[in-house]
Amino acid sequence: MANQLTGDGNLLHRLATHKAMWRIIPLMCAIYFMSYLDRTNVSLAKARLAADLGISAAAYGLGAGIFFIGYALLEVPSNLIAHRVGPRRWIARIAVTWGALSAAMMFVQGEASFYTIRVLLGIAEAGLFPALMYMVTLWFAPKDRSIVVGWIYIAPALALVIGNPIGGLLMQMDGIGGLHGWQWLFLIEGLPTILVGVLVWFKLPDRPSDARWLSRDEATVLEARAVPEAAHAGLFSPDWIAALKRPATVLIGLIYFLNQVALVGLVFFTPSIIQQMHVQSPFMIGLLSGGVGIGFLIGVLVVPRIHRRVSNDCRYLGVLTAGLVVSALLFKTTNWVPAQLVLFVVTAFFAGGVLPLYWAMSMKWLHGIQAAAGLAFINTIGLIGGFVGPYLFGLAESASGKSSSGLSVVVGASILGLLLVPLLAKAIQSQGLGDAAPNQALVNAES
Template sequence: MSTTAQATAMRPPAAINKLIFRRIMPLLIAAYVMAFLDRTNIGMAKDRLEIDLGISATAYGIGAGLFFLTYALSEVPSNLIMHKVGARFWIMRIMITWGLISAAMAFVQGEWSFYLLRMLLGIAEAGLFPGVMYFLTQWFTVQDRAKANGMFLLGVSIANIVGAPLGGLLLTMDGVGGLHGWQWMFIIEGLPACALAFVVWKFLPNRPTEAKFLTRAEAEDLEARIAAEEQAGAAAAGNSKLRHVLKDKQILLVVGVYFTHQIAVYALSFFLPSIIGTYGELNSIQIGLLTSVPWIFSAAGALLLPRLATNATRSRTIATCTMVGIVAGFTLGAVGGPVLGLLGFCLAAFNFFALQPILFTYPATRLSGAALAGGIAFVNTVGLFGGFLGPYVMGALEEATGNKLSGLWFIVGMCVIGALLTLRLKRGSEDPSKAAVGGH
């Protein structure tokens, strides 16, 4: 085939979609595996930090949550910078800085250095998740975007499936080279992000027209179809500028649901190992293995449910059902004891990443261009304050009551509110008068 013929050749959209999934998703998933591992591995170190450094449960909860305050405040600027400089360079920068700071957690001396490094880690990693959510809007149409988002969020599940047993194993290195096991955990889990950053730089194209695995005609057609969808959605919703996000009730609804969702996700991420530690005489490896079980279910949920959210009605129904599932799971975790409690956490985790990828399809049906980049970051920014509130309340209630499960009822109450909010969700081009019967 001639060069001209190759440039104008067009494969079916389904074949192009599969090719894009195969070429860019593994790299993005690997990046998020490391990101989530490095932000949540303190869950495995919680009890050791208390013993070795005297960091209380409340101080631990504050430090765990401070990550999200600086992360959230840096999100919108980070995403707007990525919109200008491109995903490839910006994701590489994010990964190098967070890898170095995560490894530096090994040198924490007490509460204040713990707080400082957690805040710096939040600044360093800010923009990765909303940046990738925005990046995926440049590669997938609305119909396929929830599936793509769900695949990316597999990184969270994989990080917890692998990270908890790995963290438990690394904790057994106590005394090697004069370091505590938790110090080795931070170093060994932090530095690989720096190496992966250069792989991202080499192999991740910024947009379809820069991808060597697509013909020029395929790339231009895909970009044109996505641009048309964004413009139609933004026009229907009346949103063309970033300031319009603050006036859009649907975007604010998404923020509210996501806020309650993040309270649940990070409460489980940071406190599940210590909760499981109350189930009996378990060593760090056994705790790590049991901690990974709910996250296997979360991976199943991320794979099975988001791909069903192909229109507005299905998206709303799945969003409501998953929030109800999270409520049921945490309730069972609070009252069920070791066996039923762990099953309850599995139920909650199954629904975590079935919901999140669906929520992030809504901004792209109501915004476009820089407003879309900033809008996605805004949703993540405000939502992530839940990542501060959940661990803080869990730690404070544990210290006040002496019961590691007491904070779970706060999670249940917040998620009930989130479930009620999902009932009002609508897509950008959805006719409100037809919301009960169908979507686009």
């Protein structure tokens, strides 16, 4: 009888999970798509900001990265508010305010206003991604989270694949209505974010029990398996500060920081690297820059699916990080443009594809309010890397005159990240969290 109930429960949970994925992941992807589009479209405007406003490469790198300072500092308090008022309300608020500020980028007059609006944009958007990750812990069982996070990461990948060519076309509106092309870019890509925020308010339930399109049994089984309190109540203190002190949390945050130094720097400087390959058309620059998005997209689709069959998280993380080191080194050693374009894709595959793994690993030991605080803390550390990466890329370009010199930053950051992986494995083992056991349990549950 117990086996029959377990079997029925597994089937009900599987069906409810699929229904939840179809209903809420598109909304989560839409909001994250717009956030990535609005924070990175400045990369397409880099050359024109220099020509029209005199913003240098170093100043651009600082302005591109300074977005992440306010974003990072407010991550934990923002996500604690999301835990208190519900992620739906907070995500909608975030979207409306950052959409308005993104459109306000059209009023930039020089370096000071550029820095100011970028800082305000980061403050407005603070807490978005950890709020989405917190929602994942409320809706989905641990065995499904790597896949769900991978689906969410499709959004920024598509923002690069689709957004860069569209942004290139918008840049060609220069002179229409008396506006520069970059002003049209910020205006047209900022306003739709406000509409997406309104849609989130009306359509995104906080948790399964709030969803009218789920039956009571479906909602119950989703919530029971998403946060198995009984399995964790005796393992961790309910105090959310404990999540911030855990060595594994800090270490995975540092590895994520180094990843963001590499990935965010690459994203913000790819268009200028392409332009220095003697590509002049804004549309072609945007189109070829989309190669980073293609590699990112392939990575977030493939890496989580392999992860479900891997028994050792840290070993898998080490392999992916080593792949990033090798691909960046290969880029540095060749001047053949076709090979460099391919290596853009490969480098982004490893740098972007590994992202769902960080969150899936963290969610194994972070639950409830600890998830709200711990995931935000990890994102805070990573976002500081989002500031450091573009700034270092900008300094490298100012010193050498070549945007591609920033690939040295990718190599250095990735090597440091690789060195931290064994320490993470040791921390996980010493805390009794286990590395192989959780994934093996997934395999057994699915077989």
